[in-house]
Amino acid sequence: MKKKKYSIQRSPFVVPTDHGKLIEEHFGRASDGNEDISIAHMVAPPGWSEPFQTPSFDEYTYIIKGKKQFIIEGEIIVLETGQSIRIEKNTRVQYSNPFDAACEYLAICLPAFSIETVNREDA
Template sequence: MGFKHQTNPIQIPVPGGKTIAEHFGIPSTGNSDISIAHMVAPPGWGEPFQTPNFDEWTLMVRGKKQVEVDGNKVILSAGESIHIEKGTTVRYSNPFSEEAEYWSICKPSFSIDLVNREEEI
């Protein structure tokens, strides 16, 4: 078959109230080459620093998301995007008062074994 029409993305449970609907990737389609997921992060959400073994692209739909990378704080707003190269230490969060809605693309696919999250303090 030359195409895959995704009508039922996999809902991936995560702590902190963030929702992940993975359209393509390991859990949803068995594809380890690339993952594409729609995410909504509530106000106050954050995760620990991580140094993933995959490239990650984030495309903001609405709200804002904070990205701490290389000693900088980058604020992504709707219509903006960022590419984080594999091996870069990064922290994603939403310290703002509105939900952050965005798409995430990882190559190779996101995997908990490849994300290398630091322990929470």
């Protein structure tokens, strides 16, 4: 039997959270063991934020719907629907949604996201 050269993700890993944010990892360490890349669909509710972090991976974000705020090395940047950003590894960043509506987006990390390499600061 010939091995398939593709894989379809029908059941992403839903990361448990305590801040109302939906995280569905389609490919990555938690979903299929891939350490090279992670691809996640996320929905951040209004008022959501994370502590500052300095990840050891590049992170790409594409905004599907809504707005998301980034504080990158002290600079405030707001992305809106249809916009995207690449943040290089070893860059201090904070992600948040201080707006009135949820923000839906895709996040891609190279190499794959891990709690050990995100380097979150204590809140």
